[in-house]
Amino acid sequence: MTDIWRHSSGSGSDAALCLTDPSIRRNHKNRLGWLLTLLCLWAGAALGQEATPPASAEAAPVSSATVKVVLRTTLGDISLALEKERAPITVNNFLHYVDQKRLDGSEFYRAFTLDEQGQYGLIQGGLRNNPKRVFKPIAHEPTNLTGLSHVSGAISMARAEPGTASADFFIVIGDNVSYDAHPDAGDPGYAVFGHVVEGMDVVRAILQQPRAAGAGEGVMSGQMIANPVKILTARRAD
Secondary structure, three states: OEEEEEEEEEOOOOOOEEOOOOOOOOOOOOOOOOOOOOEEEEOOOOOOOOOOOOOOOOOOOOOOOOEEEEEEOOOOOEEEEEEEOHHHHHHHHHHHHHHHHOOOOOOEEEEEEOOOOOEEEEEEEOOOOOOOOOOOOOOOOHHHOOOOOOOOOOEEEEOOOOHHHHHHHHEEOOOOOHHHEHHHHHHHOOEEEEEEEEOHHHHHHHHOEEEEOOOOOHHHOOOOEEEEEEEEEEEEEO
């Protein structure tokens, strides 16, 4: 069973969505998949002051239907192929942040694994709902409409309720389709909008960063990176 919780920080500017699957399911017919998941994603629930931009697997090749973006971090580069035709709303939003250099100086601040071997997990980064830097939230583009999935290397939007995503995102390590939309079960899932084409070694290095003891509230405790990995620049590469 899935429990949905909302969490706010003392400043009232951060929100979280926590998904808890209490069992390990190896049968993919089950809508929450076969991994024990504990996911609490910071989301841009507060509205920014500027208008939303116009909207209407691992090491996979970059096609003409994608836009390449490079995140240059203190641990190395992560190259992304963004699915501009399949997820136009989400990609346009991300590119708006890139083109306005809003992601420069942001951080990967959270990481956790779903298994003891560290083959499955995610890293999360972005603006942490900074009211001075976020634009207005965007409409949710579920995976059942885009045809994308949370396979290893997928980049997806962090959010609270559908329609609250803004400037925080996560990258998946190992396939975890439990984050996909399952409309028959009333689960909107998260919005994949691209994938890593180079730099999964950097993603895994971020995943292995030491956590800050005592940092993070509730289910996030133990998942906050002690020294967040800075995103120096985010730029289009084509």
